[in-house]
Amino acid sequence: MKIENIINEIESVDPEIYQRLDGRRSAMKSFAKFSGKVAIAALPIAFGSMLNKAYGSPSSPKDAITDVLNFALTLEYLESEFYKAGYAAAMGGTLAIPAGAPLMAIQKIRDHEIAHVNFLKTAITSLGGTPVAFTAASFDFTAKGNFTSVFTDYALFLAVAQTFEDTGVRAYKGQAGNLIGNHDVLTAALNIHSVEARHAAHIRQMRSANGGLIPAGVTVKPWITLNQSGIGSSAVQASYNGEEAIAQAGVNIVNIGGFMISANAASEAFDEPLTKDQVVAIVTPFFA
Structure with a gap:
């Protein structure tokens, strides 16, 4: 044969x-x-x-997929514990999240992140893997003293939330290719990715409505402009580096097809992925 x-x-x-x-x-x-x-x-x-x-093992496709899912689970733990702490601080009266739509949004996002954690744990276990485990004590949301008032200053809380959401969106995008070997897992990951993108846009709208920590001349929009964080802190800049790209697949988007498209608009039209190493470097300060 x-x-x-x-x-x-x-x-x-x-x-x-x-x-x-x-x-x-x-x-x-x-x-x-x-x-x-x-x-x-x-x-x-x-x-x-x-x-x-x-x-073959140990670097089999299933092991590689489990590694990606544990990476995603780590980020989801980070976000879920952050929102749990923020909501608890609001209920305890130390974080002034406005009642009504803002508080309801934080509660809803918290619940989404908890659901993501539970789903990923189940998915990893079903593949024969061992899910990573973290608790609130695993994290330092002040980022080693950079954001000491994160749970007492609402504007700062939203800024850190924005960074987590924007980073999460880029992280999922960066790992999607590693999940192609399992269509069900890839579909589920993309489902989470789209929800994280909606979280990011909503948090950005909340920041725009609230104001605070925005450098002069920068407007916080539902999307990322160039590599602007709209936070004014070098501690989060790595989450936005690379987003200033104005070319896709080697094609320059600025003024493409005779349309007046600025560099700002070209960068806003596409989100760029982050590698695992880049994401690890970004979130490491937030671990205890």
Whole structure:
């Protein structure tokens, strides 16, 4: 039986085989090059190596997906504990979140983040993994003293909330490609991603309505303009670096197609991903 026929047979059982490798064309091209250089007796060894790449442990696709989900779970714990603490401070009278729509919004976002935590824990367990675990004591929401009044100053509380939401949106985007091997998990992650984006936009609208901590000349909008945080603190700038991009897929968006599109508008039209290392660097100060 030809090697290509064997791969076709595997594909009939596991349609995701090429996602586990490098894509059908790439896999076949690489194998063809290899088979032209070695004796036919060595082909089973090479083929076995290729399958090990697709299904082997410990770096199997399932392990990689579990790692991504635990990374997401860590961020969701960060956000859920933040909103739980903020809402509790408001109920205790130390954080002046206005009654009505603002307080209800923080309560709703808190509940969403708790739901995300519980879902991700269940998803990780169902894949045979072990979910990471954090408590309120795991976090330092002052970011090592940068935001000491975060739970007594409403404007500052919203600014930190905005940073968490904006970072979360970019973090999910940066990890989406690593979940392609499991369509159900990818769909669920994208569902969370879109809700986080709505959180970010709503928190930004709340900040715009409330004011505070906004440098002169900067307007807080529901989207990110260039690499502006609208917070005026270098402690959060890393969450916004890279958002000033005005080109997508090598295409400059400014004035594209003869339309008057500014650099500001071009940057606002697209969100940029963050790598895992970038996100870790951003959130590390918020861990105790």
